[in-house]
Amino acid sequence: MTPPPIDLTPLRKALDALDGALHYWHAEPDDSGRKPHLRAGVIQSFEFSYELAVRLLRRVLMERAIAAPLVADLSFNDLLRAAADAGLIADPLTWRRWRDWRNRTRHGYDETQAESIANVAQTFAGDARDLLNRLADAIGDGDHPTANPT
Template sequence: MSPSTPSIDLTPLSKAIDALAGALHYWHIEPDDSPRKPHLRAGVIQSFEFTYELSVRLLRRVLMERAASAPAIADLSFNDLLRTAADAALLSEPLGWRRWRDLRNRTSHSYDETQAQEIALAATAFLEDARTLLQRLRSA
């Protein structure tokens, strides 16, 4: 990033991560037999979706800002984006981000109890990856 290039505002991602952490906290502390539990899980899933989408979008923007050819980054496939991000030391586990993409895609196509539970449980691990990404994007 050159000194004349404006930096990307990462505040929305930070807030999304905080919202996901809060949703996970309340979902985890709610008793399993509570009628609120499914609603809290839905909040976790929604926060996961939003945080994932914002993470990938900002990752691409930061890479575009750093690149000699921004259109080349804009046109990268998802897998190539992950490889490029790993090469730039922004991601340490690109395979994990493929899993997050798969889970994100499943939230928009099917909503049954088993999948909802799996996605909500996985959101805790995603949260750690999102926090790591935010830290690395701040250092970029």
Template sequence: MSLILIPLQKAVASLELALQQPKNEFIRDAVIQRFENTYELCWKMLRRKLIEDQGEASVALLSRRELFRMGAEYGFIGDSQRWITYHRARNETSHLYDEKKAEEVYLVAVDFLPSAQALLDSLERRNDE
């Protein structure tokens, strides 16, 4: 069985496009929203692939931190700690009431894009193994 990666492909492309635009308040907010969506798809696709490869019993009860560790262990992502940072930033997006927080999450989104692209590449390469 293989994962349907089209939603993730579109989300990564959408985030990349937003990050290519000259930054202003509206672009920043669009980047944050696209970061949220892309991050959610990334961790869910990673989880599905690990379940497919390792079995549901090995993955189903993992915390997000443990999921990222397993993803790094099996070569789907690089630094699991970096993904924890993305997770924290994603949690912050529901509390964006001030400019400083919004700017911080924007910078995380900039850092996140190459990681999301690398995960997508890894999933595409290993999708039909």
């Protein structure tokens, strides 16, 4: 039985939501009472987008592999090396850093930590859009997002 086709729409929507959250957060005055809530939205969008990106990366690699079960069992670092070898990511170290930032969101954090996580989300969004474009190329997805819409 063949697996269903890979649908990149959830990642596109997640990245659009991240871009929107970043836009509203940056547009809000610093002294606004809404600013921390908007920052929380940025962090949540970052978490969700990261998780989807890694899941889709593994899935594309599995479908392209001769031995899909081996790809399914790869460690995170081996997954990143395989993704770089396949041309799906430019730099495994960058994606290790994104994982570290994602892990920081799982623990209690103070205002400084929350601000740092939200600030790196902008750079992550660019790397995730690059991954999305590469995944779209790899699976022959015609709805190819070439640029950040905002």
